[in-house]
Amino acid sequence: MTKQADVVVIGGGITGAAILYELAKYNLRAVLVEQEPELAAGTTKANSAILHAGFDAPTGSMKARMNVEGNAMYHELKDELDLEIEWTGSFVAAVDDEEMSVLQELLERGQANGVPGLEIWDGDKVREKEPNLSKDIKGALWAPTAGICWPFGMALAFAENAVINGAEVLRECQVTGITVENGAVKAVETDQGTIETKYVINAAGVHADDVSRMAGDDSFTITPRRGEYILFDKTAQKDLVYSPIFPTPTKMGKGILVCATTHGNVFVGPNAHDLDGSEKDDTAVTIPGMNEILEKARKLVPNIPAGAAITEFAGVRAVSSTGDFIIGHSEKTKGLFQAAGIQSPGLTSAPAIAKAIVGEIVAETGAAQKEDYKKGRPAQPCFRTLSDDDKKALIAKDAAYGRVICRCETITEGEIIDAIRRPVGARTVDGVKRRTRAGMGRCQGGFCGPRVTQILARELNIPVTEVRKEMRKSYMFYDKETQSGGKA
Structure with missing residues (x-):
């Protein structure tokens, strides 16, 4: 196979799919390559499925900006693409005065980031909305713009609309190299053949640093961080929660939470354990991990019924060496654009990341919007x-x-x-x-x-x-x- 494309997107997770969706609005030949038979087979299928409000990331960071913009975009995309989203709001719970001071910091940071509607509630008010929470919870930060979603379905919705509008998705197509001549991208080599192109968008998740090095850019590294989860039967929800309940955050992340799903289940997790570079696809679950998750989750919801668990799973997050999202054109290779280090709040940020990167490519190429662009996708009978x-x-x-x-x-x-x-x-x-x-x-x-x-x-x-x-x-x-x- 030898084919030509204006833009090749590497990686079929939520970020890559959102980028393809955005590209398909323009007169650009866009191709997405994914090494597995299914899209969203990596981090997208195994995460907390939360659309974050945007108060957690440091003010001024790419994470903060993309989070708030992406959250607002999903409010419109929900109807356009028939996405499974419930705007439940979320809580960050505190159990003592020290943690209450952290809530105040999050409130002020969220306000600086442009997050609307944030409030700190006392414990009694929180338990009026979520009666199964621990009586030790002294208060919580309420974020009404947060929600829960079905990430796999959202990635597919982006990809389906893109295909309807002329983009191409190549599955079981593994990238083996990127040809660079005179400092500029010329082609993507795959195990299905060569795709000649001037633009490559690197959305390869935990393998984004490997892909970047193929194109001559070694400016960052990715550390895989595994998080384990436990999922409970639907019958358990009445004893658990109906919205995301976070503990106060730590340097390793947002912590082990208790959260509902759009399908009526509840899960607890994730923990956070950094892996070495050889373990980027290690999604094993462990007995110590399960014990850790249950112990910490029960500080939020004491009566978690372990016997109602129906499955356990793990996902791997892509933690960048910069501590922030890496978005935009490479400083080392012309035509290479990075969408790397997309850990939480990457799911929420995906449409905003896509708009930012595609906006740069459109500005460079002068590509016009399609006059015959089709919104939406085929209805799904349920x-x-x-x-x-x-x-x-x-x-x-x-x-x-x-x-x-x-x-x-x-x-x-x-x-x-x-x-x-x-x-x-x-x-x-x-x-x-x-x-x-x-x-x-x-x-x-x-x-x-x-x-x-x-x-x-x-x-x-x-x-x-x-x-x-x-x-x-x-x-x-x-x-x-x-x-x-x-x-x-």
């Missing part, structure tokens, strides 16, 4: 939320919507087929799960997993042994006769 009459009408139109595949979440075959056939469709079992919730319930795919595998094989026209769980080589089965699948 069977379980429909009225009985609408369910009957949908089944009459397509009988596949009458076959429930996932009993825990009431997900139908029709929804799974739609997830596979969408503009950036599912290619793996976890890709189906994150698009539809098939496999996200109490049994965690124990019932529906085999049927989802069969549907994927049929729709993708591949043998069952070629179906993968999520990553490139995560085959679900191995065929001894053909020696295909798990051994490939």
Whole structure:
């Protein structure tokens, strides 16, 4: 494969997808390359799913600016792209006078950052809204513009709109090198071939420093910081919380929180443990980590029911050596733009980061906005939320919507087929799960997993042994006769 593009985006997480979405508004040939079969397979799929208000980052930092701008942008994008967002507000809780003074600092910093509506509430007022919080909580900072969201779905929404508007997404396409001549980008080399281009946007997450070095820029490094989580069954929410509850922050991050999800679950986490450079993709969970999370979370919500846990997971955050986001053109290589070190509040900041970087490229190229730009993306049927009459009408139109595949979440075959056939469709079992919730319930795919595998094989026209769980080589089965699948 040899192809030409005006801009190549490296990395298919929330930041890369938002950048592609922004590029697709202009007359630019834009290509996104992602090394895994699914987008959002890294940090985006395993984070706290919070749209932060913007009071935490130091005033004047890139994190602070992008956070506040991104939060405001999501208020508009929610309807335009049909994003799963609930504007719940958030609390930072304090248990003593020293922590109450930290709340005052956060309040003043947030006001300087331009965050609206911040207030400090006493403990009684906080517990009126969240009655299961500890009686030791003396007060909390209330941030009404914060919210919770579904990050995987948001990354897909950005990518789907971009594809509808002519952008290209290449999955299972690993970058192997970047050609630079006379100090300027000329091409991106991948295991699928060469993409000739004058502009590269590096949104490679924990691997952003590796990609940057490929282009001759070694001005920063990325330290991977792992965070572990525990997710609870929906039945536990009545005993837990309905909004994000943070402890007072430390130098390692915002701390171990207790938070609801847009789907009615609650999770606790993350902890924060720095890894070395060889462990950038280490998402293992540990018994000490689980114990640490529960112990610290119970300082906020004492009656956390460990027996209601349905799964544990971990994500890896990209911590830059600069201590801030690294955004904009490289000082060393012409045509290279960085979107690196995008740790928290990176999810909230993504659309603002995209607008800033694409704005620079548009200014350089003089690219015009597309006259035929299409807003939005195809509607996603959600069977379980429909009225009985609408369910009957949908089944009459397509009988596949009458076959429930996932009993825990009431997900139908029709929804799974739609997830596979969408503009950036599912290619793996976890890709189906994150698009539809098939496999996200109490049994965690124990019932529906085999049927989802069969549907994927049929729709993708591949043998069952070629179906993968999520990553490139995560085959679900191995065929001894053909020696295909798990051994490939």
